[in-house]
Amino acid sequence: MGLIDTWKTQLRTTFTDGDPTIPQWQFEFEKGDDAGYFPVGSAVWTVHSSITPTVAGIRALLLQALHPGAMAGVHAHSSFREEPLGRLANTIRWIFTVTYGSKTAAREGSEFVQRLHTRVHGTYIDSRGDERSYAASDPDLIRWVHLAFTDAFVSAHAAYGGPIPGGPDQYVAEWAHAGQLMGLEDPPRSEAELRSQLAAFDDELTISDQVREALRYIRRPPLPRSQRLGYRVLFAGAVATLEPRHREMLGLRVPSLGPVPLPIRTTVRLVLGVIRLGLGPEGPAEAAAKKRLRRLSGDADSSAT
Numbered sequence: 001m002g003l004i005d006t007w008k009t010q011l012r013t014t015f016t017d018g019d020p021t022i023p024q025w026q027f028e029f030e031k032g033d034d035a036g037y038f039p040v041g042s043a044v045w046t047v048h049s050s051i052t053p054t055v056a057g058i059r060a061l062l063l064q065a066l067h068p069g070a071m072a073g074v075h076a077h078s079s080f081r082e083e084p085l086g087r088l089a090n091t092i093r094w095i096f097t098v099t100y101g102s103k104t105a106a107r108e109g110s111e112f113v114q115r116l117h118t119r120v121h122g123t124y125i126d127s128r129g130d131e132r133s134y135a136a137s138d139p140d141l142i143r144w145v146h147l148a149f150t151d152a153f154v155s156a157h158a159a160y161g162g163p164i165p166g167g168p169d170q171y172v173a174e175w176a177h178a179g180q181l182m183g184l185e186d187p188p189r190s191e192a193e194l195r196s197q198l199a200a201f202d203d204e205l206t207i208s209d210q211v212r213e214a215l216r217y218i219r220r221p222p223l224p225r226s227q228r229l230g231y232r233v234l235f236a237g238a239v240a241t242l243e244p245r246h247r248e249m250l251g252l253r254v255p256s257l258g259p260v261p262l263p264i265r266t267t268v269r270l271v272l273g274v275i276r277l278g279l280g281p282e283g284p285a286e287a288a289a290k291k292r293l294r295r296l297s298g299d300a301d302s303s304a305t
Contacts, residue, residue, distance in 0.1 A: 026284045026288060027288050028288070029097075029102075029285055030291045031105075033296070034103050035293055038177075041165060045099065045100075047154075048096075051273075051275055051279075052160050058235055059155065059239075060148050064144070065214050065250075067204060068204070069124050069132070069141050069144075072210065073122070076120075094110070096285045098178050106181060127204055143184055147198050147201070149175075149178075151198060156241055158241075160272060167191075172188055173190065205246075206249075207249050219235060230271045234271060236262075236268070237271075239252045240264045
């Protein structure tokens with residue numbers, strides 16, 4: 001295996017929790033009897049099939065960590081210390097299932113995650129210093145995680161991607177389906193609603209030793225040497241898209257030379273282009289979903305004749 005092939009394999013395993021082969025579940029999206037929630041060319045399909053979610057995932061983890069209830073669940077029940085990339089792989093699987101799968105697959109995938117959430121509960125110290133109980137199924141925590149993901153996808157794509165069909169409002173409205181699948185009532189359906197619901201959490205956010213520990217893992221995950229420089233660029237790109245108030249709480253800064261900001265956008269886009277080159281123009285999950293859609297389209301044409 002040549003150096004390029006080795007690099008491509010290492011790159012792919014970063015998103016599959018160390019598995020050098022393409023996970024079988026990505027091919028399962030060819031199955032199903034409906035078109036799913038998001039057609040090809042929709043806002044969600046456009047954003048998620050791009051490479052900007054690579055930055056969005058980092059940004060979402062940073063933002064989610066600021067809620068002490070969400071952080072307590074990750075700290076006590078996640079294996080992020082031993083397998084930090086495993087959590088990433090599981091999250092990618094759910095997002096891909098909702099994005100590319102049939103409606104049945106999306107519902108079943110979300111129900112599976114909800115069942116896992118029933119095991120996640122405990123106590124945490126809130127921003128006022130009081131002890132509170134939590135469960136991953138709490139409506140407030142479900143909302144916070146949904147808001148953090150939605151905000152991350154919109155912000156990362158706005159900074160480093162192309163246009164979104166219908167703009168950010170359309171993306172937020174479409175991705176509301178994902179929130180509803182996870183049991184969220186009244187998810188935001190516009191960018192303004194997203195900002196308003198995020199702001200409502202401001203008084204609950206806090207920094208703690210748990211957040212600082214998680215931040216160390218997010219900043220320096222156990223990647224192959226060939227990916228570390230690129231990840232540092234993507235991390236800086238994620239930090240640059242955070243709201244100033246969140247960035248300040250995390251103790252992070254936009255990279256600069258004194259008062260002069262570094263050209264983060266250009267550098268991030270360059271790294272994303274290299275990742276796209278390594279992964280290929282279309283992932284197996286997207287390709288499998290398109291096969292299902294072509295089959296369903298053919299079935300519809302046959303029934304009409």
